[in-house]
Amino acid sequence: MIDKAIFWNIRSINTQQSCERLIDLKRRHHYYFIGLMEPFQNPMEIEDYRRKIGYPNCMVNCLGKIWIFWIDEWQGIIISDPSQEITIQLTHTSVAQTLLITVIVGGDFNVVISKEEKQCGLPEQGGLPVSTNEILDFTSCIQTCSLIDMGYSGSKFTWWNGKTNKDCIFKRLDRILVNQELLDVMPSTSVSHLIRHGSDHAPLHLECNSNVIPIREPFKFLNFWTKHQSFMEVVKLHWKADFSRNPFHAELTRYLYLEEEYWKQKARMKWFNEGDRNTKFFHSYIRGRRSKLALKRNQDQNGVWVETSAELGDEAVRFFEAQLRNEQTKVDYTLLKNIPKLITGEQQKKMEELTTEEEVKEANTTKEDVIMMVKAFSCGYEIPKFITHTNLVLLPKNEVINTYSDMRIISLSSFANKVLSKVLHNRISEFLPRIISSNQTGFVQGRSIVEIVLLAQEIIRDINMRARNTNVVIKLDMAKSSRGVKQGDPLSPTLFIIAAEVLSRSLNKLHEKPNFTKYSIKKMMKPLRKYDKASGQMVNNEKSSYYTHHKVSAGTNNRIKRYTELAKHIRDTIRIPKEGKDDDPCWMLDPSGQFTIKSVRDFVRKRENKQLSTYRPRIYYAKVLWRMPPSGRLKCNTDGASRGNPGKSSYGFCIRDNKGDLVYAQAKDIGISTNTESEAEAIKQAFKYCKENNLLHIQVETDSLVLLKILQDAWIIPWDLKDTVQDIK
Numbered sequence: 069m070i071d072k073a074i075f076w077n078i079r080s081i082n083t084q085q086s087c088e089r090l091i092d093l094k095r096r097h098h099y100y101f102i103g104l105m106e107p108f109q110n111p112m113e114i115e116d117y118r119r120k121i122g123y124p125n126c127m128v129n130c131l132g133k134i135w136i137f138w139i140d141e142w143q144g145i146i147i148s149d150p151s152q153e154i155t156i157q158l159t160h161t162s163v164a165q166t167l168l169i170t171v172i173v174g175g176d177f178n179v180v181i182s183k184e185e186k187q188c189g190l191p192e193q194g195g196l197p198v199s200t201n202e203i204l205d206f207t208s209c210i211q212t213c214s215l216i217d218m219g220y221s222g223s224k225f226t227w228w229n230g231k232t233n234k235d236c237i238f239k240r241l242d243r244i245l246v247n248q249e250l251l252d253v254m255p256s257t258s259v260s261h262l263i264r265h266g267s268d269h270a271p272l273h274l275e276c277n278s279n280v281i282p283i284r285e286p287f288k289f290l291n292f293w294t295k296h297q298s299f300m301e302v303v304k305l306h307w308k309a310d311f312s313r314n315p316f317h318a319e320l321t322r323y324l325y326l327e328e329e330y331w332k333q334k335a336r337m338k339w340f341n342e343g344d345r346n347t348k349f350f351h352s353y354i355r356g357r358r359s360k361l362a363l364k365r366n367q368d369q370n371g372v373w374v375e376t377s378a379e380l381g382d383e384a385v386r387f388f389e390a391q392l393r394n395e396q397t398k399v400d401y402t403l404l405k406n407i408p409k410l411i412t413g414e415q416q417k418k419m420e421e422l423t424t425e426e427e428v429k430e431a432n433t434t435k436e437d438v439i440m441m442v443k444a445f446s447c448g449y450e451i452p453k454f455i456t457h458t459n460l461v462l463l464p465k466n467e468v469i470n471t472y473s474d475m476r477i478i479s480l481s482s483f484a485n486k487v488l489s490k491v492l493h494n495r496i497s498e499f500l501p502r503i504i505s506s507n508q509t510g511f512v513q514g515r516s517i518v519e520i521v522l523l524a525q526e527i528i529r530d531i532n533m534r535a536r537n538t539n540v541v542i543k544l545d546m547a548k549s550s551r552g553v554k555q556g557d558p559l560s561p562t563l564f565i566i567a568a569e570v571l572s573r574s575l576n577k578l579h580e581k582p583n584f585t586k587y588s589i590k591k592m593m594k595p596l597r598k599y600d601k602a603s604g605q606m607v608n609n610e611k612s613s614y615y616t617h618h619k620v621s622a623g624t625n626n627r628i629k630r631y632t633e634l635a636k637h638i639r640d641t642i643r644i645p646k647e648g649k650d651d652d653p654c655w656m657l658d659p660s661g662q663f664t665i666k667s668v669r670d671f672v673r674k675r676e677n678k679q680l681s682t683y684r685p686r687i688y689y690a691k692v693l694w695r696m697p698p699s700g701r702l703k704c705n706t707d708g709a710s711r712g713n714p715g716k717s718s719y720g721f722c723i724r725d726n727k728g729d730l731v732y733a734q735a736k737d738i739g740i741s742t743n744t745e746s747e748a749e750a751i752k753q754a755f756k757y758c759k760e761n762n763l764l765h766i767q768v769e770t771d772s773l774v775l776l777k778i779l780q781d782a783w784i785i786p787w788d789l790k791d792t793v794q795d796i797k
Contacts, residue, residue, distance in 0.1 A: 073101040075174035077269035080108040086266030129154040170250035189234035215245040222261035545611035708746025717741035719750035
């Protein structure tokens, strides 16, 4: 297997910078394989460069645009040699013939797979816009060939147009793709974008490594185990046994159907059709995802890169200990005086009662032990660490991870810990409507947060109502607190609104004081700062903002900024297009095939700032008419949609005659799926109904360009649609 390799669009190997850098990289990394694109030299000179670089073997494609060098331990054979690429087979001379074929595809593809892979000095400029069709074609090619993008470390972009300031353009045009077989034998494979020097493209450094650091993972319950008929017997047998391994994994995953369920849950994807014995794809998907999420290096607090597992672990512990540490400071609880007594003695006694069996849902074999644990907790027993133990999982907030601040943490708790929280939550939630003010509508049973949304709209609409003083709306963003329970805990929203009730009543209490309206902003900030210290939920000034009517003077706005320490007016966060210029599409498909709101936000925020009151949007519209089918024929219109893509999905279709009268209509929820799968299912079910009811002369209309191209054999059928498309045809 190739240990190290480099792919580089060198853009002329004849320059001193590029040639010397290539020789230096080879001397430092001892590459097994070098692939150069666009050397801009006579192919006859490749032998001279082979000797200069220090390789025994070399090869050039038919047009001389790709040069390849490799070491003597490998034998190379050309498989195909078209104009824009070359495919070669490398076989180690000391390894016997094997059926395992590992694939590495690398180079300059001259296309991006998301709008985030292009960055310009000015949004309105920067060459040609990103083409959605090119993205779809390229991502479809990657999926059809069962290849995996290895991701990267280093700079996000691999190409630069050489210009600066507003004229600069950066793109990620170069990448390395591999197949599942390579990851099976080299699971620690990684790609690095090296510094651009000697070319406008960055070299891609590929390093293959089979060494995997063993990790002792905690026990995890998988849903598919319950589908096996012997599940309860296994639970009863091992519940009170002392074992060091996972009995479920050993006894249940040997069944083929359960193996499918295992990989479906691990991959977090849902098949469109059940019963395909295709676990290979899910292996590939999981390994590809793990390879992308693997943290290979990071910067410590001094900006120094750390790469070993021990150094990465030590830095993670240092960073998150500092973030989650609860500082032992004196807390001012005077705000609690604003809370009246709302709970009666009888209600207080009810909340302090011992937990009953009815409060703990039936748990079959584990019922008795779970009830004993909850009752012990109710009596004040200290909870053992194996129950309160939490696994912190790091999720990336950005595509490129440089420091641990680019990652957010989630907590994975044990089931027993959640049972305790759920019991407490159920008890408290019964009294929440009594103790929470009516102006709080979130997380309270019987109330709807929509009421607050409508109230906010009314306030914004009437913010310019005549008054002696200026009306101000303040939007507060609360930073995460290290105190309290974990995010996602059943008790978390309950405790949050109880704490927020203290702030709400403290602010309402201000109205009872004389002369409140004078300098009310300054008075409002005092209880807010006290709430910060008491609850630990510090106001995030960077994400918080205020809003005033556009006629409010600049001096008043500056005073509000000074009093609140909020530097942003809401208008400062909104950008509108220039007059006389049409809007461009501000969303784009990302590599997973989903629409990303981040690209919309980034696009809008880069626009020129103007007063919203002076902006008048230009509205475009076009009539779309439904055409009746010819006499003697029916027309079927189909549609499908997914909320999340993948997410909760449904399909629908309706059939009308040549007079426009409805013949039949159907709609159905199909669970978790994608937009394209939903569209395909709609067409399939429409044809199925027509066939069952002998409706032969029928026209079908769909708004899915992807399905239209697939059914016309213009595009290759993706793996997840293959069965459905075959049924349609």
